[in-house]
């Protein structure tokens with residue numbers, strides 16, 4: 040950007056990262072499908088390969104369209120560096136496999152996204168990495184688990200699907216006191232609602248598949264932080280190969296131009312819907328950090344600028360009620376996704392925690408009667424009317 044005053048996030052969402060790749064007057068970043076980039080002579084080629092001149096060599100490493108996407112997220116997260124991946128899980132696994140080695144210890148919480156949880160339960164222990172998974176709301180337990188020494192504190196907040204909120208600043212301070220690197224999955228909050236790096240995290244990552252892209256038409260992941268850390272993770276990714284495809288990068292870039300408008304609408308709608316559900320007789324519990332009744336509302340108020348577009352709730356009547364209500368919703372996809380322009384709903388057994396069995400979900404405190412409701416950008420009144428007619432059927 041050429042202006043001296045730092046632009047607001049909404050302006051960054053539109054403009055950041057785009058300018059360097061606009062060609063021949065084009066107003067949009069091109070999709071550069073080229074696998075490799077050619078040079079007139081070996082010296083020019085070497086200068087790029089050795090990092091003395093900016094440029095691209097091979098698209099598993101870097102690519103112009105992909106770089107524009109990384110740059111937009113980097114600026115929105117207020118980070119010095121960013122690199123991207125083929126999916127959110129690629130971002131998470133590449134980060135953990137870069138930072139952890141046999142004999143190391145990672146501290147995290149029980150409520151991480153199901154795929155992340157599998158890394159802690161299955162893949163990292165296989166590499167002889169000890170994974171200490173604490174109760175998500177128990178900050179004292181997490182601090183105690185950090186004390187024996189660990190290399191990484193991995194947090195996700197708000198969590199998927201019960202929307203627990205973790206105090207990033209408090210735990211980042213505790214982790215840094217024992218020399219651990221703090222990683223935060225900011226997928227649910229987005230950079231519009233929460234800035235983990237400003238709260239003390241070292242790395243912030245996203246499943247860009249969700250709110251960043253916002254249109255449920257491209258998979259992607261991204262991580263931002265200090266250049267030395269991001270360079271190590273980039274190196275792991277360039278060798279193991281989970282690169283973001285240029286077409287997906289383009290779709291994510293285009294989606295991000297409306298990020299601030301979507302998040303504004305989704306924050307406001309989710310709040311109204313949470314209040315409506317809380318007062319509904321067939322709803323037994325509502326999980327939304329914006330509700331004053333939410334167990335972590337005060338932490339959310341302290342560290343979030345908005346409470347996000349995802350909420351969840353349980354129904355009287357258990358899983359049978361979930362089975363009855365979901366098909367009655369007219370304005371909701373029954374699908375394993377969230378963060379899209381359309382409302383998307385589902386139970387954890389088929390969405391966030393499909394990788395786990397019922398016992399593992401119960402151990403994580405996830406009720407089988409839970410519905411995760413990811414609010415789209417439809418008019419709030421239509422979503423409320425839709426929920427009313429669907430829930431009234433089971434009264």
Ligand SMILES: Cc1ncc(COP(=O)(O)O)c(C=O)c1O
Pocket residue numbers: 126127128129152154195199224226227245246247248249258259260391
């Ligand atoms: C919080 C969170 N992190 C990471 C992921 C994984 O992202 P992806 O599906 O892009 O691999 C998800 C997917 O639902 C998620 O909800």
